[in-house]
Amino acid sequence: MSSTTTVSSPVEAVRLADPYPYYARLVAERPFAWDEALGAWVAADAAAVRAVLGSGALRVRPVAEPVPAGIAGTAAGEVFGELVRMTDGARAARLKQVVAGALARADTAYAASLAGRLTREVLAEGGEVPYEELMFGVPARVVADLSGLTEGAGREAARAIGDFVQCIPAAATEDQYRAAAAAATRLRALLGPALTEAQATPLGPPAAGAAAAYSVRPGQAQGLLGELVAGAERDGWAHAGPLLSNAIGFLSQTYDATAGLIGNTLVALARGAGGADLDALVREVVRYDAPIQNTRRFAAESFTYAGSTVEPGQQVLVLLAAANRDPAVNPDPHTLSPERVNPAVFTFGAAAHRCPGAELATALAGAVVTELRAAGLGTTATPAYRPLANARIPLL
Ligand code: HEM
Numbered sequence: 171m172s173s174t175t176t177v178s179s180p181v182e183a184v185r186l187a188d189p190y191p192y193y194a195r196l197v198a199e200r201p202f203a204w205d206e207a208l209g210a211w212v213a214a215d216a217a218a219v220r221a222v223l224g225s226g227a228l229r230v231r232p233v234a235e236p237v238p239a240g241i242a243g244t245a246a247g248e249v250f251g252e253l254v255r256m257t258d259g260a261r262a263a264r265l266k267q268v269v270a271g272a273l274a275r276a277d278t279a280y281a282a283s284l285a286g287r288l289t290r291e292v293l294a295e296g297g298e299v300p301y302e303e304l305m306f307g308v309p310a311r312v313v314a315d316l317s318g319l320t321e322g323a324g325r326e327a328a329r330a331i332g333d334f335v336q337c338i339p340a341a342a343t344e345d346q347y348r349a350a351a352a353a354a355t356r357l358r359a360l361l362g363p364a365l366t367e368a369q370a371t372p373l374g375p376p377a378a379g380a381a382a383a384y385s386v387r388p389g390q391a392q393g394l395l396g397e398l399v400a401g402a403e404r405d406g407w408a409h410a411g412p413l414l415s416n417a418i419g420f421l422s423q424t425y426d427a428t429a430g431l432i433g434n435t436l437v438a439l440a441r442g443a444g445g446a447d448l449d450a451l452v453r454e455v456v457r458y459d460a461p462i463q464n465t466r467r468f469a470a471e472s473f474t475y476a477g478s479t480v481e482p483g484q485q486v487l488v489l490l491a492a493a494n495r496d497p498a499v500n501p502d503p504h505t506l507s508p509e510r511v512n513p514a515v516f517t518f519g520a521a522a523h524r525c526p527g528a529e530l531a532t533a534l535a536g537a538v539v540t541e542l543r544a545a546g547l548g549t550t551a552t553p554a555y556r557p558l559a560n561a562r563i564p565l566l
Pocket of ligand 1: 230254255256266269273313419420421423424427428431461462465466516517518519520522523524525526527528530531532
């Protein structure tokens, strides 16, 4: 079956067995064009994706609806409205520096070793392989640990974040909004004390025995929340609320995307990709089979590109996964080649909202896949995919 004949929209492409011939056609024939059925502009080639992500006229949320109406006024709405991912402007840019600074200091070697250990523990429980727990649960539990939660609290936070992220898609239901609001309340209760503790702790290494289940480690004095607080203090940022929201954001940003990277790497291995350097494979899968296939922008002001004008209020769907395979920026783009040198990769976004968690995400995914491979576990080469609008995650 040719996937090119079955695609009716770039949103549907996310869950196809092979969306790439369709994307390639868009890159070649409609690099930046209005999609009538979608009611949105679609940016497909690398140049258009770069221009859209780099434009100040295009924002991450519609001006008229900064927070989805279904969660406005709830704890989920309050968290959403403070995420650097979901806000623009000078205040968001300043907070982004603090958030990115904390992630830049994350101990990725420790995170990888903990991800490996948790994966082995989950597998040792026996029975049917719980791929859900391995793909979604383990990365979230590691980020919870980096945030100072105990193992039990980390497990709870990993479950709650699964409910919280349901409020993000435009097609969320009332039940999902309600569950997200309850999850946000619970996540604040779990992470709030860890943040308060980080605020009360003077800078420097933690006292012996003071940290959470796995958190005492050389070279990692403070964990993510300690780094958030220290960065905020350096910046003279006095507001604790947004720090707590963005601590929840660490978990929500990890959740679907890292699960997709683990799953898509397993699919690449099942299709015969190999080589000794699994980390290089993971990084190439980021480009070749992007776990986040698209993102959106909303015009606050008019934006003109290549003769087309996006009017205020209109939406742009940004096809990161298509741009990754644009032959203008990556030679032989449809070949999975872990040896590539400096490929152009759009999977982590670009410009003001570029993902600050890329290193952590690839370390986590590499560690989980390494353990699965060592245990002789994997997936089929042609799985079905979850029916999601932007994350490409195989059903294992
Ligand atoms: C494979 C895994 C991941 C992928 C593919 C991914 C992808 C992305 C993308 C595309 C964006 C930008 C969205 C946009 O501009 O519309 C983003 C933003 C962000 N990501 Fe990631 N991400 C991953 C993992 C992580 C992890 C593990 C963390 C942190 C623990 C993280 C933290 C963030 C944050 C805080 C933002 C918001 C940045 C901003 O808006 O300024 N991400 N991510």
